[in-house]
Amino acid sequence: MSMVKTVGINKSFGQLKVLKDVSLTVEQKEVVCIIGPSGAGKSTYLRSLNKLEQIDDGQIYIEDKLLFDCKDGVNHVKMPAAERNKSLLEVGMVFQRFNLFPHKTVLENVMLAPVHVRKYPDGEAKQKAKTLIHRVGLADKLDSYPSQLSGGQQQRVAIARALAMEPRIMLFDEPTSALDPELVGEVLTVMKGLANDGMTMLVVTHEMGFAREAADRVVFMCDGSILEIASPSEIFSNPRNDRTRQFLQSVL
Amino acid sequence: MSMVKTVGINKSFGQLKVLKDVSLTVEQKEVVCIIGPSGAGKSTYLRSLNKLEQIDDGQIYIEDKLLFDCKDGVNHVKMPAAERNKSLLEVGMVFQRFNLFPHKTVLENVMLAPVHVRKYPDGEAKQKAKTLIHRVGLADKLDSYPSQLSGGQQQRVAIARALAMEPRIMLFDEPTSALDPELVGEVLTVMKGLANDGMTMLVVTHEMGFAREAADRVVFMCDGSILEIASPSEIFSNPRNDRTRQFLQSVL
Amino acid sequence: GGGSQSSGGLTLEKGTLTVGMEIGYPPMEYYADDGKTPIGFDVSMAKALAAKMGLKVKFVDTAWDGIFAGVDTSKYDCIMSSVTITDARKAAHNFTKPYVGNAMALVLLKNSAIKAKNPSELVGLGVAYQEETTADFYMTDLAAKGLRFTPYEYDKVMYCFDELKLGRVDAIVTDSLVAVDYVAPADSPFEIVWQGPADEVFGICLKKGNDALTAELDKALDALFADGTMLKISKEIFGGVDMVSAARN
Amino acid sequence: MDTLQKILSWVPPLLGGARVTIGLTLLAVSAGVILSLFLALGKMSKYKWVNKFCSAYIFFFRGTPLLMQLYFIYYALPLMLPVFIIRTGDQFFDRFIPAFIAFALNSAAYCAEIIRAAIQSIDKGQFEASRALGLSYPLTMSLVVVPQAIRRLIPPIGNEFIMVLKDASLVSMIALVDITKATRNIEGSTRSALVYIPAMILYLIITAVFTFAFHKLEKKYSVYE
Amino acid sequence: MDTLQKILSWVPPLLGGARVTIGLTLLAVSAGVILSLFLALGKMSKYKWVNKFCSAYIFFFRGTPLLMQLYFIYYALPLMLPVFIIRTGDQFFDRFIPAFIAFALNSAAYCAEIIRAAIQSIDKGQFEASRALGLSYPLTMSLVVVPQAIRRLIPPIGNEFIMVLKDASLVSMIALVDITKATRNIEGSTRSALVYIPAMILYLIITAVFTFAFHKLEKKYSVYE
Ligand SMILES: Nc1ncnc2c1ncn2[C@@H]1O[C@H](COP(=O)(O)OP(=O)(O)OP(=O)(O)O)[C@@H](O)[C@H]1O
Ligand SMILES: Nc1ncnc2c1ncn2[C@@H]1O[C@H](COP(=O)(O)OP(=O)(O)OP(=O)(O)O)[C@@H](O)[C@H]1O
Ligand SMILES: NC(=O)CC[C@H](N)C(=O)O
Numbered sequence A, B: 001m002s003m004v005k006t007v008g009i010n011k012s013f014g015q016l017k018v019l020k021d022v023s024l025t026v027e028q029k030e031v032v033c034i035i036g037p038s039g040a041g042k043s044t045y046l047r048s049l050n051k052l053e054q055i056d057d058g059q060i061y062i063e064d065k066l067l068f069d070c071k072d073g074v075n076h077v078k079m080p081a082a083e084r085n086k087s088l089l090e091v092g093m094v095f096q097r098f099n100l101f102p103h104k105t106v107l108e109n110v111m112l113a114p115v116h117v118r119k120y121p122d123g124e125a126k127q128k129a130k131t132l133i134h135r136v137g138l139a140d141k142l143d144s145y146p147s148q149l150s151g152g153q154q155q156r157v158a159i160a161r162a163l164a165m166e167p168r169i170m171l172f173d174e175p176t177s178a179l180d181p182e183l184v185g186e187v188l189t190v191m192k193g194l195a196n197d198g199m200t201m202l203v204v205t206h207e208m209g210f211a212r213e214a215a216d217r218v219v220f221m222c223d224g225s226i227l228e229i230a231s232p233s234e235i236f237s238n239p240r241n242d243r244t245r246q247f248l249q250s251v252l
Numbered sequence C: 001g002g003g004s005q006s007s008g009g010l011t012l013e014k015g016t017l018t019v020g021m022e023i024g025y026p027p028m029e030y031y032a033d034d035g036k037t038p039i040g041f042d043v044s045m046a047k048a049l050a051a052k053m054g055l056k057v058k059f060v061d062t063a064w065d066g067i068f069a070g071v072d073t074s075k076y077d078c079i080m081s082s083v084t085i086t087d088a089r090k091a092a093h094n095f096t097k098p099y100v101g102n103a104m105a106l107v108l109l110k111n112s113a114i115k116a117k118n119p120s121e122l123v124g125l126g127v128a129y130q131e132e133t134t135a136d137f138y139m140t141d142l143a144a145k146g147l148r149f150t151p152y153e154y155d156k157v158m159y160c161f162d163e164l165k166l167g168r169v170d171a172i173v174t175d176s177l178v179a180v181d182y183v184a185p186a187d188s189p190f191e192i193v194w195q196g197p198a199d200e201v202f203g204i205c206l207k208k209g210n211d212a213l214t215a216e217l218d219k220a221l222d223a224l225f226a227d228g229t230m231l232k233i234s235k236e237i238f239g240g241v242d243m244v245s246a247a248r249n
Numbered sequence D, E: 001m002d003t004l005q006k007i008l009s010w011v012p013p014l015l016g017g018a019r020v021t022i023g024l025t026l027l028a029v030s031a032g033v034i035l036s037l038f039l040a041l042g043k044m045s046k047y048k049w050v051n052k053f054c055s056a057y058i059f060f061f062r063g064t065p066l067l068m069q070l071y072f073i074y075y076a077l078p079l080m081l082p083v084f085i086i087r088t089g090d091q092f093f094d095r096f097i098p099a100f101i102a103f104a105l106n107s108a109a110y111c112a113e114i115i116r117a118a119i120q121s122i123d124k125g126q127f128e129a130s131r132a133l134g135l136s137y138p139l140t141m142s143l144v145v146v147p148q149a150i151r152r153l154i155p156p157i158g159n160e161f162i163m164v165l166k167d168a169s170l171v172s173m174i175a176l177v178d179i180t181k182a183t184r185n186i187e188g189s190t191r192s193a194l195v196y197i198p199a200m201i202l203y204l205i206i207t208a209v210f211t212f213a214f215h216k217l218e219k220k221y222s223v224y225e
């Protein structure tokens, strides 16, 4: 069973074709990193897996269940909205700009969705939230507001918040690029821990070190297309595609 | 003759001591990089050289001329404001967030100060501006507005704008940290060119590659103090101070 | 008095005569120096009438603009607010018999350079009056007959006098009963240069068809004339002058 | 001494006027805010006619003078259509209620734009994070967006409140005795303009007090910033 | 048909009123903007008394109703102090000028806050870059800050303009015949409220036209964005 499978995804914003026939399969427990220049469509691809963007054409499967089969922007999979939304809960997401709820404490941020969406009883949700916050190393910040935390701490809360919904796959969209260089490490450490624990992950990142160390496969996207998929060692030492080589030269 | 010399600079914001007895001399044609964690006081130090911050105590010399001799926030150097400002024109500055004038074209941005401050005739200022814009590789963007440029291009215009005032020393405050990774290179290339041409430069940066390659000396600042000054090869391979080592480990 | 039993059921609020008036029309109805106690001719008369009818009295201050709509929509039982009885108003409303004599008056500044001796000589001048009053109708009528002047309309008569004093209008046309009050003080800057025929009499105005209350009010009014109360009020308000008797002839 | 005594004697009627001014403002803005919630959501709605109606409402009430709206609602409408005659059996309320209606309808249009701006000022990321966590639109609104919008609403709603407080002076045109009408009454009877001075001071005090109160309220809602 | 003819006959007096409404608004807001520049700079000044005076001015004119300010400037002040009597030899201007003064003084207070906010909204980096290039304070203001502030001023000044346009209805209180007064004159003579409909439409058209014009102006000043 694959965790996420997309087949021939296309997506335009007005005249601009942002995704061109993107097909990719992420297996269970796999860590896949997506790299590529700005404007490549990396974020758009990630967001389309989560219904944050509506694709124009192509199929999206989550855990082998076909959720979207789109043609010209119309989804032809007939399925109750509730059922589709339930499947989408398997997909957790972490954003570049954290997007924590500023009016809620750390604990409240992590508990909110489990209580209101999963309908977990308060006590149970709180217990689980505390465990997760502990796991990302913020046990002493339970009652802090996001504004009282550093960027790295906020991003770790965001990871805990996503994990609280017990997703089967986590999407990360440049989780460290809004951070001061000194704070990048603490977030990457948490992410590596997750990977080691067997979480399936799809990570858009500019941190080549992380990709090299944690990824099973690296995907290079450019101008809306996937140009190369390879193991980290292959892609970093011997990129086959010219555009990949050029990109890696400029960032390494 | 030294370009910039500071002796025992102290500066507080309210209760917070941000600079503690900072002394540093930058010789002519020298390139000095300042590194250090967030909040170390790097920006504050740079800004105090330019009167953007008022120091509490200490002396500042520009080209061996004593401009500030402060005690408890009062400058005891008696000198006409015009004369001091003239000396300060020897100091150019490039900011992290570019700070181009958004309502002026590239050419107008670069010409503005020479025409209105140096009182150069329009034609001459224009000629010189064009040369400088050419030098930073933007000859085709003369009439663009900043909003039409990428971050890297904007920063290069900002460099040209500062150079147009013919400063004898250039201050850079994290000139590349607001840029997409792909765009960092083009700005560093321009800066290396400047260094090669013999410009005296004082650069706050997180780009260790640049420091290693271009700096004559590297200064490590932390908590308002200079903890270590050394050549790049020394500091990167064999930092003497524990705090330096710790910092370099986290960012390299 | 004798009417107490019969009048009680005729009013909007049982046992109370609710009187609409535009308070701010000295000396007919205006506020005492405290800015909230209504006084003046109509106020005294209303109190006396209500007493005669065995009713309590309540005053409702109303903008002149809309005062007739108020009685039409039963916001008060009647209007006692220096309402001049005119044919047009009579066609749309009930009126009691007249209770005080009045005329149209032309007011100028003392020693004014303006030589107009009556309103039809106001050609080319700025004339102030209160909007929607008989003064308004009078001047609008003259305008329709070809008199060319500039009208200045105010919601309160006091502003007409302010304006004349400040020299921003040339003349005021208003009820003579008001004019006499403004010219009375020794240091008054105003003078009355013309008065029209004394047929601009005031009556109490009621909703069309409210004949029962109209009759009751007329009865009480007659009684007040008969027992000298009206004369007493007139002498009090107008410095000893009888302005009421003429209205009954 | 005599002048002082005179001025002191004006205080009670002016304070009486202040009760009307403040009462009308409080009620009208409260009602306006509630009504404006529907207008704001309506104007952001995808249903074309709901959207059009709300836009037209807002355009109308923001595009014509409040004085004219007041005249229209108080005089013209009941004369044309007797169903709009409001009879409460109490003279005061017979004019207070139409004034309240005019001011509330007017204020709703202004508040709707304020609310719309506040909701649109909430970072798009908040909606996306909510979506990604599986929160439905109503949950997103009630748990995430509205609580954050409220704090941003306080300053402009406070501003609107002060605006209405001053616009309430228009009710003197329909002989409701607010501060302005009380002032004009005293001016009329004393034939002197001295009363404007305590009246203006009273307005300034009220404005200052409410500005301060809204400021406190804003602070209270900003704990997390 | 007859009704239409009647309505058409109202158009000239309503348009006459519109001239007064628009003229007063244009003049008052223009003068207000100029005056407000001094107030805004004064309120940001480091000279304590200049600062206090400007703050008090703004507090006073924003804290009391325009209607009361109008009465005060038009009636009370000249009655108390005859030097404030304005005599031009033309009765229209005798009242238009005080109205203009009241509206301009009032608008200045609002515009001052708008200008202050616009200047303060300019990125601090713009001041720093100017300083680093050696530009003096006046040069920084005139070359860098004000040109950028102007574009941000257009929407709120446009808003203020529309506000004054509607507040201009208050001049009907001092017998100036603006749209509102023209409407009430026609209402009085026809004894029908029908005239409110073309009058409101006229207001809406004027509001829409000026909103559109300010929108265009804003666009024109945004080339660089
Ligand atoms: N909502 C939108 N409307 C219009 N264009 C959009 C929208 N979102 C993204 N785009 C455009 O789509 C293209 C791809 O954007 P996307 O954010 O997916 O790129 P990316 O690879 O994530 O780049 P980055 O590294 O800058 O985040 C870009 O050209 C972007 O400008
Ligand atoms: N204007 C100011 N008012 C108060 N505190 C300030 C001000 N400017 C800077 N600080 C504080 O002074 C300290 C030093 O700031 P500075 O910006 O110089 O650090 P830095 O080394 O440049 O850090 P960074 O890498 O984040 O730019 C920080 O704690 C900062 O919060
Ligand atoms: N109260 C008044 O203003 C009355 C004015 C005048 N007597 C009229 O009836 O029209």
Ligand SMILES: [Mg+2]
Pocket: A042, A043, A044, A173, A174
């Ligand atoms: Mg992206």
Ligand SMILES: [Mg+2]
Pocket: B042, B043, B044, B173, B174
């Ligand atoms: Mg810094």
